[in-house]
Amino acid sequence: MNFDQSQALFRRAAAVIPGGIYGHTTPAATVPGAVPYFAAEGFGCRYRDVDGNVFIDFMGGYGPLVLGYHHPEVEAAAHAARQLGAAFNHPTPLLVELAEKLTQRIDFADWAVFAKNGADLTNWSIMVAREVTGRPKILKIRGAYHGTAAWCTPGHGGLIPSDRVDIADFPFNDITALEALFAQHRGQVAGLILTPFHHPAFADSVLPTPEFVAACNRLCREHGALQILDDVRCGFRLTADGSHSLYGYKPDLAIYCKALANGHPISACVGRASHKAAASRVFLTGSYWSDPAPMAAALATLDIIAREQIPQRLALLGQRFVDGFLALGKKHGVDLIASGPPAMPYLRVKDDPSFMRTQALCTAIVAQGVFIHPHHNWFISAAMTEADIDEALRRIGIAFDSLPTTPHFAS
Amino acid sequence: MNFDQSQALFRRAAAVIPGGIYGHTTPAATVPGAVPYFAAEGFGCRYRDVDGNVFIDFMGGYGPLVLGYHHPEVEAAAHAARQLGAAFNHPTPLLVELAEKLTQRIDFADWAVFAKNGADLTNWSIMVAREVTGRPKILKIRGAYHGTAAWCTPGHGGLIPSDRVDIADFPFNDITALEALFAQHRGQVAGLILTPFHHPAFADSVLPTPEFVAACNRLCREHGALQILDDVRCGFRLTADGSHSLYGYKPDLAIYCKALANGHPISACVGRASHKAAASRVFLTGSYWSDPAPMAAALATLDIIAREQIPQRLALLGQRFVDGFLALGKKHGVDLIASGPPAMPYLRVKDDPSFMRTQALCTAIVAQGVFIHPHHNWFISAAMTEADIDEALRRIGIAFDSLPTTPHFAS
Numbered sequence: 001m002n003f004d005q006s007q008a009l010f011r012r013a014a015a016v017i018p019g020g021i022y023g024h025t026t027p028a029a030t031v032p033g034a035v036p037y038f039a040a041e042g043f044g045c046r047y048r049d050v051d052g053n054v055f056i057d058f059m060g061g062y063g064p065l066v067l068g069y070h071h072p073e074v075e076a077a078a079h080a081a082r083q084l085g086a087a088f089n090h091p092t093p094l095l096v097e098l099a100e101k102l103t104q105r106i107d108f109a110d111w112a113v114f115a116k117n118g119a120d121l122t123n124w125s126i127m128v129a130r131e132v133t134g135r136p137k138i139l140k141i142r143g144a145y146h147g148t149a150a151w152c153t154p155g156h157g158g159l160i161p162s163d164r165v166d167i168a169d170f171p172f173n174d175i176t177a178l179e180a181l182f183a184q185h186r187g188q189v190a191g192l193i194l195t196p197f198h199h200p201a202f203a204d205s206v207l208p209t210p211e212f213v214a215a216c217n218r219l220c221r222e223h224g225a226l227q228i229l230d231d232v233r234c235g236f237r238l239t240a241d242g243s244h245s246l247y248g249y250k251p252d253l254a255i256y257c258k259a260l261a262n263g264h265p266i267s268a269c270v271g272r273a274s275h276k277a278a279a280s281r282v283f284l285t286g287s288y289w290s291d292p293a294p295m296a297a298a299l300a301t302l303d304i305i306a307r308e309q310i311p312q313r314l315a316l317l318g319q320r321f322v323d324g325f326l327a328l329g330k331k332h333g334v335d336l337i338a339s340g341p342p343a344m345p346y347l348r349v350k351d352d353p354s355f356m357r358t359q360a361l362c363t364a365i366v367a368q369g370v371f372i373h374p375h376h377n378w379f380i381s382a383a384m385t386e387a388d389i390d391e392a393l394r395r396i397g398i399a400f401d402s403l404p405t406t407p408h409f410a411s
Numbered sequence: 412m413n414f415d416q417s418q419a420l421f422r423r424a425a426a427v428i429p430g431g432i433y434g435h436t437t438p439a440a441t442v443p444g445a446v447p448y449f450a451a452e453g454f455g456c457r458y459r460d461v462d463g464n465v466f467i468d469f470m471g472g473y474g475p476l477v478l479g480y481h482h483p484e485v486e487a488a489a490h491a492a493r494q495l496g497a498a499f500n501h502p503t504p505l506l507v508e509l510a511e512k513l514t515q516r517i518d519f520a521d522w523a524v525f526a527k528n529g530a531d532l533t534n535w536s537i538m539v540a541r542e543v544t545g546r547p548k549i550l551k552i553r554g555a556y557h558g559t560a561a562w563c564t565p566g567h568g569g570l571i572p573s574d575r576v577d578i579a580d581f582p583f584n585d586i587t588a589l590e591a592l593f594a595q596h597r598g599q600v601a602g603l604i605l606t607p608f609h610h611p612a613f614a615d616s617v618l619p620t621p622e623f624v625a626a627c628n629r630l631c632r633e634h635g636a637l638q639i640l641d642d643v644r645c646g647f648r649l650t651a652d653g654s655h656s657l658y659g660y661k662p663d664l665a666i667y668c669k670a671l672a673n674g675h676p677i678s679a680c681v682g683r684a685s686h687k688a689a690a691s692r693v694f695l696t697g698s699y700w701s702d703p704a705p706m707a708a709a710l711a712t713l714d715i716i717a718r719e720q721i722p723q724r725l726a727l728l729g730q731r732f733v734d735g736f737l738a739l740g741k742k743h744g745v746d747l748i749a750s751g752p753p754a755m756p757y758l759r760v761k762d763d764p765s766f767m768r769t770q771a772l773c774t775a776i777v778a779q780g781v782f783i784h785p786h787h788n789w790f791i792s793a794a795m796t797e798a799d800i801d802e803a804l805r806r807i808g809i810a811f812d813s814l815p816t817t818p819h820f821a822s
Contacts, residue, residue: 006501009504009507012507012511013502013506013507013510016507016510016511016514016521016522016523017506017507017510017522017523017524018522018524018682018687018688018690018691019691021501021502021506022524022691022695022696023694023695023696023697023700024696025499025500025501025502025696025700025701036501037501037502038501038502038503038504038506038507039495039496039499039500039501039502039503039701040495040503040504041495041496042495042496042497042499043496047496047499047500049501050503050504057500059500060500061497061498061499061500061698061699061701062500062698063698064497064498064698064699065497065498069496069497070494070496083481084450084451084452084453085450085452085453085454085458085480085481085674086453086472086475086476086480086674086675087472087475087476087674088436088450088453088458088472089436089450089458089468089470089471089472089473089782090417090432090436090447090448090449090450090460091424091432091436091448091449091450092449092450092451092461093420093449093451093461095424095428095432095449096420096423096424096427096428096449099424099427099428100423100427103427110427111427111428111429112427112428113428113429113433116527116528116676116697116699117527117528117531117697117698117699118697118698119697120528123560123561124559124569126569127561127568127569127570128568128569130569130570130571131568131569136571136572136573148535148694148695148696148697149534149560150534150538153694154694155692155693155694156692157538157539157542157689157692157693157694158535158537158538158539158541158542158692158693159538159541160541160547160577161547162547162573162576162577165573166571166573232698257698258698263496263497263498263699263702264497264699265527265676265698265699265702267698271429276429277429278568279429280429280430280433281566281567281568281569282566282568282569283434283559283564283565283566283568284433284434284559285433285434285435285436285559286434286527286528286529286530286559287472287473287474287475287528287529287643287668287669287676287678288472288475288527288528288674288675288676289434289436290436290450290472291674291676371500
């Protein structure tokens, strides 16, 4: 497997783009030189890069492609809507249908709004919490990703002190720290924003303890703060009705994006009737937001997710993958740590603080045509069959065989 | 003309969406009850609403549809790219082609990045200015629109004092005020952000004086601050190579969006080589940004804009429209004020501080099947012919005839 075309394109890109490729698709986030840099075509749960290499895709565009590339029903719905037009002066009836669909589907949701990026609505949600409460402070999980706005970006560039004077963070699952922040900022906390489970990059995923979920619910209620669930990455992958229902959160606002429309650009925020008037006072708009095609894609995707019990399917396929991957590690004498729900698993080599051995393993796996990421959780696709999982595992077995020595293959 | 279906849909919307319809497409921004609320289908420079009313469209989705609905060459390019896939793990080669196209087209541009919303990149641009300079302060034009982020939203809801401690504003074209701000914040100004001309809602457009442009160029250079041109609304409508070239600005960063891809969701920021390393340090990413279809649409749109001299065409059509509209006002004894470049004109009734007479005139015009906005600049479409302009003027003449009395028709 070679990446000559990828690397030639990257040299062209580097001449006209800061960093060559920016954001979550930058090769620097994976293992430079060991992965493709440019995609050519996707089909089902596989894609081909610009050098003609084909991969079984365990990243799915970092989440959006829950049903795989080119799902026929989703694409037909989007295509039909696109024939109507785009970027109208007004919304189309699909706006109403999609808001009705989400409010029927999600138990606590009385209303919905739509944007393009998940971050459009995480940013808006903290303004809604401030408008509802008349308070400034936002509590967030340390290391959680909510977008690249100055109040929350994981980057370091371009920040100034005033960006975060009203943001306070604490470790996931740490009830004592959360209680301390509510006490420290008594009467000043507008909202708590968190992801359903903790899925940082460069670290294991962490599921919430029932006690932590209960504490979030109780403390927000006691202190009159809004609970904001950033379900951008997980939403509609773990359940068909929002991830709060799996873990027991009682959110006031929830934000969805990645799996909402199988890759078509749309995000959603839903909320409770008691906050609807305040939400209407926080101005929200964007150039392309009346575009009907992503709304049609979302309606189709939501139907398929419920009708075909996609979350259950992802969980079963994911469990098969994780079990098989762990067994291969055991067979080859490599201790592995698996974390996160099986539908969005993450595996790494144990006792590997530098990620060097995890990177070496991932590099060997990518070289066998299975695209996984060494530092970011993976995404099972509903376009996968058990045979695809087994084929991926077969190739991962070859990758283990190819490692120079085990268990210290990258030492 | 009735809006029964629009109003029925709006009642459904109001049950499940804060405000029913939010953002710039809200009926509350125009004249409630006098305009359609929901679109059904667009074709060329016309669209049909859900009640079957057809309008000659002078808003173009508030800017994106520079070539009209369903431009065949743009749609074919987008469709071909969409067949490759969406939301990949990597960009496609179209990312490189588009960055190369913009850096070749725009004289000062050495690099480009792409996002979805214009605001994704106005927000990013001020972070880049802060990263380049190590300073916090941003100067902006009072009343200018750069998006709905807390630092700049025209809304009032959800704001807290810390949002704008490092933002200072001043009136457009006011050199003395700009000099005073640079003096007051000496050594603290990271950047000046402004639109090429001033196009606020609920006010006349204002073209920049040559002296103001020269002062912006000089003061940014003298004080080591970045000049950021928010060309989201104007870019590629007034010239084929960015609006700075028309007025003489020397920007360091410029942001494009609306006309960039004829309605397909993409925005761009371009900049100079001297700021490229700093730009690469300001993290920028979004779920759907590797999607190739909007990049293909942008490449096609940029080609057509240059090849068919679209800005010249829009200027000629716009001048014909403005001249004809003013002549109709004169004929009917209604003093009108026209402002803005003819490609993006705005007309209102003179001596009408409450906008009541302007609203009444617009309502009468919309009732004749010509969609214009009483409080926001309009957009000429390249899909219009001289015959479409003349047909619109004929209908506007009927609208003037229909007004109860002139010149005090709405008194």
